[in-house]
Amino acid sequence: xxxxxxxxxxxxxxxxxxxxxxxxxxxxxxxxxxxxxxxxxxxxxxxxxxxxxxxxxxxxxxxxxxxxxxxxxxxxxxxxxxxxxxxxxxxxxxxxxxxxxxxxxxxxxxxxxxxxxxxxxxxxxxxxxxxxxxxxxxxxxxxxxxxxxxxxxxxxxxxxxxxxxxxxxxxxxxxxxxxxxxxxxxxxxxxxxxxxxxxxxxxxxxxxxxxxxxxxxxxxxxxxxxxxxxxxxxxxxxxxxxxxxxxxxxxxxxxxxxxxxxxxxxxxxxxxxxxxxxxxxxxxxxxxxxxxxxxxxxxxxxxxxxxxxxxxxxxxxxxxxxxxxxxxxxxxxxxxxxxxxxxxxxxxxxxxxxxxxxx
Amino acid sequence: xxxxxxxxxxxxxxxxxxxxxxxxxxxxxxxxxxxxxxxxxxxxxxxxxxxxxxxxxxxxxxxxxxxxxxxxxxxxxxxxxxxxxxxxxxxxxxxxxxxxxxxxxxxxxxxxxxxxxxxxxxxxxxxxxxxxxxxxxxxxxxxxxxxxxxxxxxxxxxxxxxxxxxxxxxxxxxxxxxxxxxxxxxxxxxxxxxxxxxxxxxxxxxxxxxxxxxxxxxxxxxxxxxxxxxxxxxxxxxxxxxxxxxxxxxxxxxxxxxxxxxxxxxxxxxxxxxxxxxxxxxxxxxxxxxxxxxxxxxxxxxxxxxxxxxxxxxxxxxxxxxxxxxxxxxxxxxxxxxxxxxxxxxxxxxxxxxxxxxx
Numbered sequence: 120x121x122x123x124x125x126x127x128x129x130x131x132x133x134x135x136x137x138x139x140x141x142x143x144x145x146x147x148x149x150x151x152x153x154x155x156x157x158x159x160x161x162x163x164x165x166x167x168x169x170x171x172x173x174x175x176x177x178x179x180x181x182x183x184x185x186x187x188x189x190x191x192x193x194x195x196x197x198x199x200x201x202x203x204x205x206x207x208x209x210x211x212x213x214x215x216x217x218x219x220x221x222x223x224x225x226x227x228x229x230x231x232x233x234x235x236x237x238x239x240x241x242x243x244x245x246x247x248x249x250x251x252x253x254x255x256x257x258x259x260x261x262x263x264x265x266x267x268x269x270x271x272x273x274x275x276x277x278x279x280x281x282x283x284x285x286x287x288x289x290x291x292x293x294x295x296x297x298x299x300x301x302x303x304x305x306x307x308x309x310x311x312x313x314x315x316x317x318x319x320x321x322x323x324x325x326x327x328x329x330x331x332x333x334x335x336x337x338x339x340x341x342x343x344x345x346x347x348x349x350x351x352x353x354x355x356x357x358x359x360x361x362x363x364x365x366x367x368x369x370x371x372x373x374x375x376x377x378x379x380x381x382x383x384x385x386x387x388x389x390x391x392x393x394x395x396x397x398x399x400x401x402x403x404x405x406x407x408x409x410x411x412x413x414x415x416x417x418x419x420x421x422x423x424x425x426x427x428x429x430x431x432x433x434x435x436x437x438x439x440x441x442x443x444x445x446x447x448x449x450x451x452x453x454x455x456x457x458x459x460x461x462x463x464x465x466x467x468x469x470x471x472x473x474x475x476x477x478x
Numbered sequence: 479x480x481x482x483x484x485x486x487x488x489x490x491x492x493x494x495x496x497x498x499x500x501x502x503x504x505x506x507x508x509x510x511x512x513x514x515x516x517x518x519x520x521x522x523x524x525x526x527x528x529x530x531x532x533x534x535x536x537x538x539x540x541x542x543x544x545x546x547x548x549x550x551x552x553x554x555x556x557x558x559x560x561x562x563x564x565x566x567x568x569x570x571x572x573x574x575x576x577x578x579x580x581x582x583x584x585x586x587x588x589x590x591x592x593x594x595x596x597x598x599x600x601x602x603x604x605x606x607x608x609x610x611x612x613x614x615x616x617x618x619x620x621x622x623x624x625x626x627x628x629x630x631x632x633x634x635x636x637x638x639x640x641x642x643x644x645x646x647x648x649x650x651x652x653x654x655x656x657x658x659x660x661x662x663x664x665x666x667x668x669x670x671x672x673x674x675x676x677x678x679x680x681x682x683x684x685x686x687x688x689x690x691x692x693x694x695x696x697x698x699x700x701x702x703x704x705x706x707x708x709x710x711x712x713x714x715x716x717x718x719x720x721x722x723x724x725x726x727x728x729x730x731x732x733x734x735x736x737x738x739x740x741x742x743x744x745x746x747x748x749x750x751x752x753x754x755x756x757x758x759x760x761x762x763x764x765x766x767x768x769x770x771x772x773x774x775x776x777x778x779x780x781x782x783x784x785x786x787x788x789x790x791x792x793x794x795x796x797x798x799x800x801x802x803x804x805x806x807x808x809x810x811x812x813x814x815x816x817x818x819x820x821x822x823x824x825x826x827x828x829x830x831x832x833x834x835x836x837x
Binding site: 298303306307348349351384402423425429430457460 | 788
């Protein structure tokens with residue numbers, strides 16, 4: 120962790136002229152780049168097959184930590200759909216697991232934390248945990264395997280990490296909750312302990328993301344799934360600084376940074392924490408979202424995932440509309456406004472890629 | 479259902495000078511009125527006691543349909559907290575149950591519909607169902623019992639109903655879902671069938687609300703819990719007209735109308751469907767929300783429910799801040815930005831009422 124990897128590292132020279140990286144940096148390549156959040160995973164039969172055979176009883180987090188599996192799952196949608204990027208197959212909770220937190224994914228429920236962090240004392244305990252270089256070995260290995268194959272086609276890999284607020288929301292509640300009430304209460308009741316917890320979450324999630332870039336990822340995206348549950352005031356005062364801190368160790372590596380939040384219409388003006396690209400969910404049209412953003416940034420998004428199961432007659436005009444509105448930004452990377460729903464017909468995704476590339 | 483009940487009906491003359499009704503109509507009474515969404519129910523020990531003794535095994539919907547229970551539960555928080563209104567204890571799904579839809583509330587999950595409405599044919603079947611005058615008898619009786627007691631103190635009762643989109647979201651999915659994907663797909667895939675379904679939902683939920691007002695409720699609130707999952711474009715094109723239609727049969731009775739949506743920051747400009755008051759959730763400060771609204775309306779809201787468990791030192795400044803920002807509107811009714819969480823200490827709610835009344 121002592122050497123820094125410049126953007127022109129040999130692992131990345133083959134992707135630096137890719138559509139995705141050029142668009143993230145603000146250029147408009149001839150062909151509009153496209154990938155899909157959660158493109159790897161349950162929507163693909165080859166993924167379901169792999170999980171069935173490879174690891175009966177293993178939970179999602181275990182799968183993420185087997186380098187060959189994480190790499191294979193990351194590569195599946197790139198091969199199938201011809202998307203312009205791989206997104207590292209992982210989970211927001213992985214850095215917690217690697218730091219020693221007792222966390223598992225319960226099928227149909229979501230992340231469950233063994234001992235929820237509900238008091239300042241519990242914060243004092245958890246912030247002692249460290250995410251060591253050794254613990255991150257499976258991540259380095261999975262990324263290296265993935266990049267080795269992607270480089271054959273010059274396809275960039277995007278690194279993946281959850282934002283500190285989203286991580287902390289699970290830690291405090293111990294499980295998924297509606298409106299993330301426990302963490303939002305904790306922030307108001309124990310503002311100093313909150314600050315320590317979020318700093319720690321930023322540190323480990325930042326290390327997780329930096330590790331992926333050091334191992335060869337060509338860009339890095341921070342996902343703040345629950346930022347939309349906050350008022351703008353609280354986001355600015357208690358959250359966004361920690362998201363910035365999570366990106367700092369990656370920023371110095373010189374790769375493009377992407378920041379995405381769900382339901383974040385109120386905070387687009389605050390989400391440019393020194394990033395190249397802001398991801399937009401399906402609620403706000405891209406041209407309108409661009410007007411709310413600070414600085415000259417690329418936008419990524421935002422086809423409504425609900426349209427994917429509505430038939431091609433509904434999909435096609437929706438895709439064209441998103442591409443058209445994306446012209447309001449300096450550059451655009453086509454994506455969904457949220458993750459691919461598990462029941463999606465993958466053939467529709469492939470067809471969307473073809474359409475986007477033809478526009 | 480043939481006679482209309484004018485606003486000056488004897489049942490309502492005793493409440494027409496109440497703080498709540500005056501504020502809904504745009505006046506600023508000397509004392510700021512306050513009530514809490516979901517003030518009746520699980521946060522109160524007397525409610526938990528009542529459900530335990532009265533009806534082992536009965537589900538929430540059964541409870542709502544026993545007039546003595548629905549009335550008693552509605553009255554409990556008025557007696558305890560001294561709030562300025564009762565909100566009729568019911569459930570968004572009640573008009574569906576009364577129209578003959580197989581629906582139940584599963585504890586810890588939410589509404590479950592026996593046969594989800596997933597095709598245009600299923601829509602054709604469900605729209606045959608009618609909400610009859612006879613079926614609504616327990617609602618009339620519960621409201622009459624409630625109003626009889628509330629009138630002793632001149633406290634108004636607010637009628638309660640879910641908006642057509644929220645009803646339809648449950649009908650199409652058959653159960654609660656993240657992001658309400660099934661209904662949002664259905665709207666895009668079958669726009670005409672959607673329109674028929676939403677029209678029908680508007681009709682039965684409008685009759686449910688009208689029944690409450692005819693029986694003596696002094697105001698009526700339409701709750702659109704899931705409106706925030708839509709883009710503004712889709713809300714305007716496919717949803718808001720049905721919400722307006724749901725209120726039409728109540729509008730002609732002359733009582734104040736309230737429209738509330740969760741996560742509705744994008745659509746405050748569209749929510750004035752001929753209403754007197756718009757409810758605001760905790761995400762947008764009241765003074766900012768007012769700027770987005772069309773017409774001269776009263777605002778209701780919007781203390782963050784997350785603050786309720788954060789201790790009085792956090793609650794007090796938050797209450798004062800909400801009251802202060804509410805001055806930006808023509809009038810303000812203090813409330814939470816969403817329902818009372820079940821684990822709330824009721825003593826804090828009583829204390830908030832006292833503080834609001836002292837401001």
